Amino acid sequence: MNTMKRRTFLKGALASGIVVAAAGAGLLHPTEVLAAAYPKKAFGDTDVNKTLTALFGSSKHSPSDKIIIDAPVQAENATVVPITVSTSLKADTIAVLALKNPGVLTSSIDLPGAIGFYSVRIKMGESSDVLVVVKSGDKLYSAKRLVKVTVGGCGG
Amino acid sequence: MIGEIRMRVTKDGADTKILAMVTHPMETGRRKDSKTKELIPAHHIEKFEFAINGKTIASANLGAAVSKNPMVGIKIKQVNSGDKLTISWTDNKGEQGSADKTI
Numbered sequence: 001m002n003t004m005k006r007r008t009f010l011k012g013a014l015a016s017g018i019v020v021a022a023a024g025a026g027l028l029h030p031t032e033v034l035a036a037a038y039p040k041k042a043f044g045d046t047d048v049n050k051t052l053t054a055l056f057g058s059s060k061h062s063p064s065d066k067i068i069i070d071a072p073v074q075a076e077n078a079t080v081v082p083i084t085v086s087t088s089l090k091a092d093t094i095a096v097l098a099l100k101n102p103g104v105l106t107s108s109i110d111l112p113g114a115i116g117f118y119s120v121r122i123k124m125g126e127s128s129d130v131l132v133v134v135k136s137g138d139k140l141y142s143a144k145r146l147v148k149v150t151v152g153g154c155g156g
Numbered sequence: 157m158i159g160e161i162r163m164r165v166t167k168d169g170a171d172t173k174i175l176a177m178v179t180h181p182m183e184t185g186r187r188k189d190s191k192t193k194e195l196i197p198a199h200h201i202e203k204f205e206f207a208i209n210g211k212t213i214a215s216a217n218l219g220a221a222v223s224k225n226p227m228v229g230i231k232i233k234q235v236n237s238g239d240k241l242t243i244s245w246t247d248n249k250g251e252q253g254s255a256d257k258t259i
Contacts, residue, residue, distance in 0.1 A: 038202045114230045114231060118230065
């Protein structure tokens with residue numbers, strides 16, 4: 001079972017080489033490839049547009065009222081901020097970005113067999129907007145929510 | 157203990173919600189050890205995947221900014237009794253784990 005997992009993981013890592021080339025061409029990534037590879041290049045950047053381009057091949061997103069972000073108005077603990085995203089859009093991928101984090105992308109999820117919902121707990125360095133971007137077919141949709149935190153979340 | 161996996165499957169209206177948690181330090185690499193004053197190296201889960209009967213239904217890509225002991229929730233339209241739910245994870249150090257649960 002472990003060997004199979006390692007092979008699948010390696011296949012994903014090899015596939016990411018092709019994914020990066022597609023990003024250079026400005027194409028959105030096919031869902032099957034995304035579900036396999038860890039988008040390492042999309043993490044650790046403070047630039048939202050660069051992050052979205054690394055993740056989706058494009059940074060053009062339209063605000064949508066069909067994306068609902070459930071998050072505390074004021075987070076008591078900046079190291080555990082619960083974020084819940086619900087959307088009636090047919091979501092291929094949901095990404096959660098904390099716009100003042102040292103790397104804005106906290107996480108993304110590919111949903112080949114699940115509906116438009118993602119809940120995760122994140123660390124926030126300081127109060128900021130949380131930007132949620134949903135890839136639905138060829139388009140990117142987004143919603144934003146201000147989350148205030150009382151203490152720095154990076155333990156520094 | 158790193159890699160302990162817990163799963164909870166509940167009905168949420170017409171849908172089914174799956175919550176999974178994996179114990180993991182999720183170190184960002186920016187934190188200093190209080191005694192040695194040295195940076196604790198980044199150690200965090202990268203892939204966090206949900207599969208039903210061997211087929212991947214959701215695949216999360218987590219960064220270091222996900223909270224310690226990541227808890228991830230998804231929803232699906234339907235599960236059938238007897239379905240096998242598998243949670244599997246890999247981290248940036250190449251460690252990995254998985255666990256099954258029959259619904």
